[in-house]
Amino acid sequence: MRGASAIEKLLEGHAGSEIRVLIVWEPVLPTDVRAPSSWTLKRISDLRVSQYSDRERLLSHAMGEHDRRSIVWDYIGIFEAGTVWETGPPKPVFDGRPVVQAIDGARSALERLLASKQISDVGFRISGVSPSSSVSPSRGHTFALTGLTGLKSPPPGPLCERGRARCFESWMIELHQTTKLCRESIPASLWPTFPLAYAWAVMATVGSNTETDDDCWPATFHREAFGVKAPFSI
Amino acid sequence: MNLKTSIVVAVAIVAGLGAAFYVFGVLGGDHRTPVGQPALVSINAGNFSELKDSFNSTRGSVRIVALLSPT
Numbered sequence: 001m002r003g004a005s006a007i008e009k010l011l012e013g014h015a016g017s018e019i020r021v022l023i024v025w026e027p028v029l030p031t032d033v034r035a036p037s038s039w040t041l042k043r044i045s046d047l048r049v050s051q052y053s054d055r056e057r058l059l060s061h062a063m064g065e066h067d068r069r070s071i072v073w074d075y076i077g078i079f080e081a082g083t084v085w086e087t088g089p090p091k092p093v094f095d096g097r098p099v100v101q102a103i104d105g106a107r108s109a110l111e112r113l114l115a116s117k118q119i120s121d122v123g124f125r126i127s128g129v130s131p132s133s134s135v136s137p138s139r140g141h142t143f144a145l146t147g148l149t150g151l152k153s154p155p156p157g158p159l160c161e162r163g164r165a166r167c168f169e170s171w172m173i174e175l176h177q178t179t180k181l182c183r184e185s186i187p188a189s190l191w192p193t194f195p196l197a198y199a200w201a202v203m204a205t206v207g208s209n210t211e212t213d214d215d216c217w218p219a220t221f222h223r224e225a226f227g228v229k230a231p232f233s234i
Numbered sequence: 235m236n237l238k239t240s241i242v243v244a245v246a247i248v249a250g251l252g253a254a255f256y257v258f259g260v261l262g263g264d265h266r267t268p269v270g271q272p273a274l275v276s277i278n279a280g281n282f283s284e285l286k287d288s289f290n291s292t293r294g295s296v297r298i299v300a301l302l303s304p305t
Contacts, residue, residue, distance in 0.1 A: 001305070003300065003302050004300075004302055007298070007300055010298075017296075018294075018295045018296065019295060019296050019297070019298060020292040020295045020296075020297045020298070021297070021298045021299075021300070022285065022288060022289060022297065022298070022299045022300070023300050023302060024277075024285070024299070024300065024301045024302070025302055025303070025304050026301055026302070026303065027303070027304070028303040029303050029305055031305040032303055032304050032305050034304075035265050035274070035276060035304070036265060036274070036304035037264070037265060037304070038264050038265060038266040038267075040304045040305075041265065041266065041267045041268065041274060042267075042268045044268075045268035045271070047270040047271060049271055050271065050272050050275070050288055051267050051271065051272075051274050051275075052274070052275050052276070052277050052285060053265070053274055053275070053276045053277070054277050054285075054301075055276065055278070056278060056279070058277060058278070058279065058282050059277075059282075059285065059301060060301060063301075072301055073301050073302065073303055074301070074302060074303065075300060075301040075302075076298065076299070076300045077298070077299045077300070078296065078297075078298055079289075079296065079297040079298075079299065080296060081293065081294055081295055081296050081297075082293055082294075083293065083297070084290055084293055085286045085289045085290055089299075092299070099300065099302070106298070110296060110298070113296045114296060117296060
């Protein structure tokens with residue numbers, strides 16, 4: 001029961017995130033004589049949850065149960081987007097038990113995956129590739145995200161004071177360097193289907209509709225002032 | 235009724251109420267999921283693939299799977 005509450009709190013902390021949850025109730029204790037009641041089921045009320053009653057502990061057996069001691073229960077597993085269950089249950093990015101003790105690790109893994117997925121979704125959306133394609137970003141791209149976020153501030157002012165053409169040139173140099181930086185933190189197998197440069201461009205233009213003397217770079221895409229057109233529509 | 239008997243009766247009543255709550259609240263009653271969630275699915279050897287299909291149908295999302303005891 002404490003495990004259910006811990007999972008509910010975990011979900012409350014990520015309201016709005018694209019998460020799907022499968023809760024499998026299985027009889028383990030002598031008191032587990034019936035399927036979970038409504039009272040038990042409402043312990044996890046998040047709408048992203050689907051609940052199952054597994055009276056024969058089929059999933060536990062599929063995950064390795066072979067005797068009383070090896071029952072898989074009070075368990076939480078985190079699976080990255082793109083993982084497919086084929087012949088047997090797939091390997092999670094993180095798992096642990098009991099849930100109340102594993103919940104902090106689960107939260108960290110979840111946040112890492114959500115951050116990674118956020119980047120990939122932007123990249124896939126811009127490049128026109130479906131995020132549900134077979135290529136799926138792996139974990140640990142928070143470094144890349146940090147790099148992108150850091151570039152949301154405009155390039156140094158003095159470079160932009162020399163005119164728009166000069167400003168654009170400096171912007172391109174910085175973009176190139178950042179793209180290189182981001183690429184180093186991404187598995188080679190994902191590149192080039194993961195155009196972080198495009199993602200950067202979109203992130204940079206969002207929320208900037210006005211132009212000032214020292215804020216020339218968002219207008220690069222807004223006005224096509226240099227004959228440069230974004231290879232996508234925003 | 236002396237004090238000792240009264241205490242025993244009170245304890246018995248509390249225990250009875252607790253047992254009733256447990257039986258009808260935790261164990262008994264119906265099996266309705268919270269409003270907005272899909273209905274509870276009882277899986278068995280015949281429909282175990284439903285669980286697998288549900289997992290795979292949301293492959294674009296990060297997923298959490300938990301195995302819990304109802305009590």
